Amino acid sequence: xxxxxxxxxxxxxxxxxDREEREELAKKLSELDDQLxxxxxxxxxxxxxxxxxxxxxxxxxxxxxxxxxxESISKQIKDxxxxxxxxxxxxxxxxxxxxxxxxxxxLSEKVDQQMELAFxxxxxxxxxxxxxxxxxxxxxxxxKLIEPKIEEIFVIERDSGIVMGTFSRKESVDQDMVAxxxxxxxxxVEDAFTKEKQELESIDYENYKIVLKSFKSFFxxxxxxxxxxxxxxxxxxxxxxDFADKVLKNARSESDESEEDQLSGRLAEFFNEFENGDK
Amino acid sequence: xxxxxxxxxxxxxxxxxxxxxxRFVHQKFSDDYLTTIGVKIDKKVLQVDDMxxxxxxxxxxxxxxxxxIPKSYQLxxxxxxxxxxITRPSTYxxxxxxxxxxxxxxxxxxVEIIANKKDLISxxxxxxxxxxxxxxxxxxxxxxxxESVEEIFEALAKAMVS
Numbered sequence: 001x002x003x004x005x006x007x008x009x010x011x012x013x014x015x016x017x018d019r020e021e022r023e024e025l026a027k028k029l030s031e032l033d034d035q036l037x038x039x040x041x042x043x044x045x046x047x048x049x050x051x052x053x054x055x056x057x058x059x060x061x062x063x064x065x066x067x068x069x070x071e072s073i074s075k076q077i078k079d080x081x082x083x084x085x086x087x088x089x090x091x092x093x094x095x096x097x098x099x100x101x102x103x104x105x106x107l108s109e110k111v112d113q114q115m116e117l118a119f120x121x122x123x124x125x126x127x128x129x130x131x132x133x134x135x136x137x138x139x140x141x142x143x144k145l146i147e148p149k150i151e152e153i154f155v156i157e158r159d160s161g162i163v164m165g166t167f168s169r170k171e172s173v174d175q176d177m178v179a180x181x182x183x184x185x186x187x188x189v190e191d192a193f194t195k196e197k198q199e200l201e202s203i204d205y206e207n208y209k210i211v212l213k214s215f216k217s218f219f220x221x222x223x224x225x226x227x228x229x230x231x232x233x234x235x236x237x238x239x240x241x242d243f244a245d246k247v248l249k250n251a252r253s254e255s256d257e258s259e260e261d262q263l264s265g266r267l268a269e270f271f272n273e274f275e276n277g278d279k
Numbered sequence: 280x281x282x283x284x285x286x287x288x289x290x291x292x293x294x295x296x297x298x299x300x301x302r303f304v305h306q307k308f309s310d311d312y313l314t315t316i317g318v319k320i321d322k323k324v325l326q327v328d329d330m331x332x333x334x335x336x337x338x339x340x341x342x343x344x345x346x347x348i349p350k351s352y353q354l355x356x357x358x359x360x361x362x363x364x365i366t367r368p369s370t371y372x373x374x375x376x377x378x379x380x381x382x383x384x385x386x387x388x389x390v391e392i393i394a395n396k397k398d399l400i401s402x403x404x405x406x407x408x409x410x411x412x413x414x415x416x417x418x419x420x421x422x423x424x425x426e427s428v429e430e431i432f433e434a435l436a437k438a439m440v441s
Contacts, residue, residue: 159355184317
C-alpha cells in the first residue's frame with residue numbers, strides 16, 4: 001500500500017523538534033560520558049570542590065573530630081597501658097637521667113668545694129663547732145651544701161593580721177595582704193585541727209618554708225629557702241626570741257606613724273647578716 | 280600619718296559581701312555568683328582628713344549565724360560591715376541577735392549595717408523593709424550600680440579613726 005506523501009510530510013514536521021532534542025541529548029550524554037571516563041577531565045571539574053572541602057576540614061578539624069579523637073586516644077591509652085609505658089619509658093627515663101646527672105654534677109662541684117673547705121681554716125671551725133654544739137659534723141657540712149636563707153620576715157599583729165614590720169631581700173607581693181592571709185591560714189588551722197591550744201609552727205611549699213613564731217600579741221613569719229637544718233632552726237628561734245625581747249617590747253611604746261619603719265629597720269639590723277654572722 | 284585597720288564583712292551567704300568589696304576595691308561588678316570559701320583578704324587605701332588609712336578587708340564566708348564563724352577571723356577587727364540582702368527576709372530576720380553577738384566579740388569596733396541589692400526593689404518596698412527591721416543607721420547600697428558603696432567604707436574608716 002502506497003504511503004500518503006502528505007502523511008510523511010506531516011510526520012516530518014511533527015517529529016522534527018523531537019529529533020533535534022534527541023540528538024542534543026545524545027550529544028550531551030556523550031560529553032558527560034567522556035568527562036566521567038576521562039580522568040583528566042574529571043579531575044578538572046572535581047578538584048576545586050575537593051580543595052574547598054579539604055580547606056574546610058583543615059579549618060574545622062578540631063571542632064568536627066576533636067571529641068572523637070580525644071575519646072579514641074583515651075580509650076587507646078586505657079586499653080594499651082603497657083604499650084604506652086613501653087613507648088614513654090625511654091623518653092621519661094632519659095629526662096630523669098639527664099636531670100639526675102645534672103644534679104649530681106652540681107652536688108659534685110659543691111662536694112669539691114667542701115673538700116677544699118675541709119682542709120681550710122673554715123673546715124676546722126666546723127669541726128670545733130660540731131664538737132662544742134654536739135651537732136654532727138655531717139649535718140653542718142650538709143647545711144653548708146644547701147644553705148638555708150632568710151628571704152622575708154613579717155612581724156604581724158596576732159588577731160588583726162596588720163603588718164608591724166617587714167624585712168625582705170626581694171620585691172615581694174603586697175605585704176599587707178600576705179600578712180592578712182598568713183593570719184587567716186594560721187587562724188583556720190588552729191581552729192580547725194587543734195583541740196587544745198596549739199600553734200601552727202610552719203608552712204612548707206617546695207623549696208620554701210615559712211617558720212611561724214607566736215608571741216602573746218603578735219607572731220613572726222620567716223620565709224626561708226634551702227635546706228632547714230635543726231641547727232639553723234635553733235639559731236633562728238633564738239634570734240627571734242632575742243628580737244622580740246629587745247625590739248618589740250620597746251617598739252609598741254613608740255609613736256604609731258614611725259613604728260612600722262623603725263621595726264623594719266631593726267629587723268634588717270638583726271637579720272641582714274643572719275646566715276653568715278654569729279649573732 | 281598612716282595607719283592600718285582590719286575590717287571584716289559578715290552576713291548571710293549570697294548577700295553581696297564579695298561584690299561590695301569588688302566594687303569598692305576594683306570598681307567592678309559581676310552577676311556570676313561564686314561562694315567565698317573561708318576568707319579572702321583585700322586592701323584599699325583611703326584618705327581620711329590628713330590620715331592615710333589602709334583598710335585590710337577580710338571577706339568572710341557567709342553564715343546564717345555569726346557564732347559559727349571562727350572567732351579568730353573576727354578578733355582584732357577595728358570595724359565591721361554587716362551586710363544583708365534587702366530582698367531576702369531570711370538574711371535580716373535574725374539581725375538584732377547577730378549584732379548583739381558581734382558587739383560581744385568586738386565591743387569597741389564600729390559596725391555599719393548595709394542593706395544591699397537596693398537596685399532590685401522599689402523605694403517604697405525598701406522603706407517597708409527598713410521599718411520592719413526598726414534599727415537606726417542602716418545604709419542601703421547596690422554593689423551592682425555602685426550606689427553608696429564608697430560612702431559606706433569611708434564612713435566606717437572615719438568611725439574607726441575617730
